[in-house]
Amino acid sequence: MKHLNLLLLSVLLCASCKSPEARMPESVRSGSFLMESAERSKKLNATEQKLIENIIKNNPDIEYIASESGFWYFYNEKIENEANYPQFGDTVDFEYNVSNLEGTEIYGNSSKTYIMDKEELFTGLREGLKLMKPNERITFIFPSQKAFGYYGDDNKIGTNIPLICEVTLNSIIKNND
Template structure:
């Protein structure tokens, strides 16, 4: 009896000292959300590109330029001889209005003072300002990812809205630091 009790005790000790095993998840998604999100973004980009190309084709008198940053623009007033353009830290004063891709005005002529790359401004407009010289006017067409993207501006601009902005750069105050 003593031997039987000893054997049972040893068996219990061996079984209870087993290391824990990892549990397998009940369902494996393997990145399907990211794949679906990327596909939605591709389709949205194609749709917006088609809308923008339609606008460009319907205005052949305007000389649209495709920027390296992924938006299109044309000059309303271009200055040829001035070479000063905004740089990091410069203070720019500009007027702009914002419309949706259908041409419905969202914000009308607003004046803004902005410190280049040091304050919040949506990506497309920030990059567009760098292309302008004082007193130049340009009209930019921004796909939604260069505008306010998925979140909108939490006011008048909704989710994934491509924008048309007419911008006049009034002055540049250079930062001498």
């Protein structure tokens, strides 16, 4: 009996010293989903680009400016003498309205106070405010990826909707930190 216990113990020791083996994955995924998603995004971007180019072409008397961030804008009211732009942490007070590319109003004139880059605001508007001086009024045209993108705003703005926003920057309160 003693020999049997010793034999059993040595078999268990040998079996427990075996190194772990790698398991094969149950399913192999290719990058096809990501490639298809990227292709859909490229097509969507091209379609929106054509729509925006048509708006610009149909308004030859307006001087549109292409931003480095991927949206377009023009000045309704431009302030020439001030160089006071909002910076990180500054508090800005602004008014805005939002419409789709056909000009249908989505949100009427709204007022908002926003702390630059410290609060939630959709990408295009956040970047657009950085281009503004107090008392300027600018109209921005944002492709959907600079607006609310794939998710929309869970209210009136749906999936992949490019937007036109007219924004008036009322004031900038500088952060003294």
